[in-house]
Amino acid sequence: xxxxxxxxxxxxxxxxxxxxxxxxxxxxxxxxxxxxxxxxxxxxxxxxxxxxxxxxxxxxxxxxxxxxxxxxxxxxxxxxxxxxxxxxxxxxxxxxxxxxxxxxxxxxxxxxxxxxxxxxxxxxxxxxxxxxxxxxxxxxxxxxxxxxxxxxxxxxxxxxxxxxxxxxxxxxxxxxxxxxxxxxxxxxxxxxxxxxxxxxxxxxxxxxxxxxxxxxxxxxxxxxxxxxxxxxxxxxxxxxxxxxxxxxxxxxxxxxxxxxxxxxxxxxxxxxxxxxxxxxxxxxxxxxxxxxxxxxxxxxxxxxxxxxxxxxxxxxxxxxxxxxxxxxxxxxxxxxxxxxxxxxxxxxxxxxxxxxxxxxxxxxxxxxxxxxxxxxxxxxxxxxxxxxxx
Amino acid sequence: xxxxxxxxxxxxxxxxxxxxxxxxxxxxxxxxxxxxxxxxxxxxxxxxxxxxxxxxxxxxxxxxxxxxxxxxxxxxxxxxxxxxxxxxxxxxxxxxxxxxxxxxxxxxxxxxxxxxxxxxxxxxxxxxxxxxxxxxxxxxxxxxxxxxxxxxxxxxxxxxxxxxxxxxxxxxxxxxxxxxxxxxxxxxxxxxxxxxxxxxxxxxxxxxxxxxxxxxxxxxxxxxxxxxxxxxxxxx
Numbered sequence: 001x002x003x004x005x006x007x008x009x010x011x012x013x014x015x016x017x018x019x020x021x022x023x024x025x026x027x028x029x030x031x032x033x034x035x036x037x038x039x040x041x042x043x044x045x046x047x048x049x050x051x052x053x054x055x056x057x058x059x060x061x062x063x064x065x066x067x068x069x070x071x072x073x074x075x076x077x078x079x080x081x082x083x084x085x086x087x088x089x090x091x092x093x094x095x096x097x098x099x100x101x102x103x104x105x106x107x108x109x110x111x112x113x114x115x116x117x118x119x120x121x122x123x124x125x126x127x128x129x130x131x132x133x134x135x136x137x138x139x140x141x142x143x144x145x146x147x148x149x150x151x152x153x154x155x156x157x158x159x160x161x162x163x164x165x166x167x168x169x170x171x172x173x174x175x176x177x178x179x180x181x182x183x184x185x186x187x188x189x190x191x192x193x194x195x196x197x198x199x200x201x202x203x204x205x206x207x208x209x210x211x212x213x214x215x216x217x218x219x220x221x222x223x224x225x226x227x228x229x230x231x232x233x234x235x236x237x238x239x240x241x242x243x244x245x246x247x248x249x250x251x252x253x254x255x256x257x258x259x260x261x262x263x264x265x266x267x268x269x270x271x272x273x274x275x276x277x278x279x280x281x282x283x284x285x286x287x288x289x290x291x292x293x294x295x296x297x298x299x300x301x302x303x304x305x306x307x308x309x310x311x312x313x314x315x316x317x318x319x320x321x322x323x324x325x326x327x328x329x330x331x332x333x334x335x336x337x338x339x340x341x342x343x344x345x346x347x348x349x350x351x352x353x354x355x356x357x358x359x360x361x362x363x364x365x366x367x368x369x370x371x372x373x374x375x376x377x378x379x380x381x382x383x384x385x386x387x388x389x390x
Numbered sequence: 391x392x393x394x395x396x397x398x399x400x401x402x403x404x405x406x407x408x409x410x411x412x413x414x415x416x417x418x419x420x421x422x423x424x425x426x427x428x429x430x431x432x433x434x435x436x437x438x439x440x441x442x443x444x445x446x447x448x449x450x451x452x453x454x455x456x457x458x459x460x461x462x463x464x465x466x467x468x469x470x471x472x473x474x475x476x477x478x479x480x481x482x483x484x485x486x487x488x489x490x491x492x493x494x495x496x497x498x499x500x501x502x503x504x505x506x507x508x509x510x511x512x513x514x515x516x517x518x519x520x521x522x523x524x525x526x527x528x529x530x531x532x533x534x535x536x537x538x539x540x541x542x543x544x545x546x547x548x549x550x551x552x553x554x555x556x557x558x559x560x561x562x563x564x565x566x567x568x569x570x571x572x573x574x575x576x577x578x579x580x581x582x583x584x585x586x587x588x589x590x591x592x593x594x595x596x597x598x599x600x601x602x603x604x605x606x607x608x609x610x611x612x613x614x615x616x617x618x619x620x621x622x623x624x625x626x
Contacts, residue, residue: 002507295452296504298476298480299473300472301473384453387452
């Protein structure tokens with residue numbers, strides 16, 4: 001079957017550029033919102049899932065979904081775990097650290113109330129060494145082991161009161177001096193780190209929440225997980241840091257995905273109505289041309305397809321506009337509450353090629369939805385009646 | 391009376407067409423019979439609303455009768471589906487309208503090429519045919535112009551080129567000179583006459599213009615749904 005030439009479609013679009021562009025803009029804004037939420041979700045997901053290491057293992061209480069719910073007895077169990085054969089040992093020191101974890105309510109600098117910030121008790125300097133080059137001190141110094149000193153993640157210095165070097169944070173009734181600022185290329189970027197013994201003493205916690213260890217190359221973590229779950233001496237849940245973080249993204253990730261779906265559906269419906277309006281106007285303005293095409297011998301389907309392609313082209317332009325609108329968000333820092341741990345977490349929008357492609361595809365689909373009915377109407381016109389139309 | 395080459399091209403028998411307007415049935419054609427010979431140039435005249443254009447539309451497969459048969463070159467077109475009828479139109483009919491009906495966003499050449507796109511011709515052959523059709527109407531030098539850049543007479547000549555580009559069985563012209571000044575109208579009529587005399591085309595034309603009617607070989611008058619043969623003219 002011969003189709004109506006594409007140049008007719010393209011030139012008709014150009015002639016009616018103004019309504020076409022507004023329709024495209026409506027679709028573009030819709031997919032920009034979709035792309036933005038997806039970029040938010042991707043930034044959150046990648047921060048937690050992609051920056052975790054496969055050669056770092058997290059040991060939690062069996063059944064615990066996160067370290068907040070986990071308890072590891074200290075020092076009896078933590079010492080046993082540190083001595084496990086898979087743990088890397090450097091100069092007689094096992095690269096394993098028993099850490100505590102607590103979300104504390106701290107005031108925001110912008111006066112908008114409080115937010116929950118993770119305070120992590122770490123073993124200095126082993127915890128830092130386990131993280132390797134991902135953890136870097138960018139200001140001040142590391143806390144001394146056994147001291148009431150802390151270092152804070154850089155995003156907190158501007159967001160949370162008392163997080164600048166030289167200032168003091170009080171946990172319970174114990175003041176801790178901020179002596180340094182660190183950055184972390186991953187999930188620990190927005191935390192406060194201090195000596196685990198001092199933090200636990202201040203927070204009156206006689207236990208630890210997890211043990212984290214660098215494991216030897218070639219360690220079969222899946223087998224380890226199975227073995228340790230039913231270990232008679234110290235049963236624990238062992239998983240790689242990457243797997244642990246991936247599990248931490250589910251709640252907020254699902255909410256963001258749901259939000260993206262709802263927003264796209266609502267805005268998409270409006271955008272589709274806009275496209276329907278534009279395409280109905282296009283068919284109305286070109287009714288006589290439809291009659292001409294039919295009188296020449298073009299069948300109904302080519303006429304239908306011609307207008308559908310036009311609608312898809314509007315969608316495509318909208319998709320590109322949407323992609324252009326969402327691109328500047330790439331790398332933009334934001335923060336939110338991780339719904340798995342209920343702590344503040346800072347991360348950046350991440351606009352990936354997949355998100356851009358998704359936005360463009362959704363835009364084209366919206367265009368097609370908007371164009372289907374007008375295109376069908378065009379194809380059902382009676383040639384003699386269409387030719388009479390002025 | 392034989393005004394064509396003596397062979398029958400189209401036969402309309404008992405054709406009735408009723409339009410529903412304002413809740414009332416308007417019987418425009420009522421049991422009309424018409425034979426068209428190959429190579430004929432017939433002019434249909436009559437008052438407005440008498441059904442002249444309806445005859446052309448029915449003969450060209452743009453409209454369907456409520457009763458009766460229309461046979462063109464052995465094909466009973468009233469029984470064809472809308473898609474089959476469209477394909478039939480593409481092969482057999484070239485339309486020329488009073489309002490020219492060119493596609494405004496396409497150039498003269500592209501407008502003429504439109505029906506050729508429905509044929510299996512190669513791109514080069516299509517172009518060749520389109521240019522030849524424009525040459526016949528004397529507009530080869532204006533082929534890259536859009537309709538807005540042409541005069542009314544030139545637009546109608548492009549429309550005629552489009553109508554003949556695929557070498558159709560018949561050309562159906564609905565008041566082709568209705569929107570033109572005398573000089574342009576004469577040029578268009580000259581082309582239609584040459585299509586019949588030099589290229590052997592069959593042309594059926596609706597007109598109110600006595601000068602145009604004079605160019606035809608056969609003149610038919612339609613009044614109150616009844617065709618009256620007015621005889622041959624001096625034309626062609």
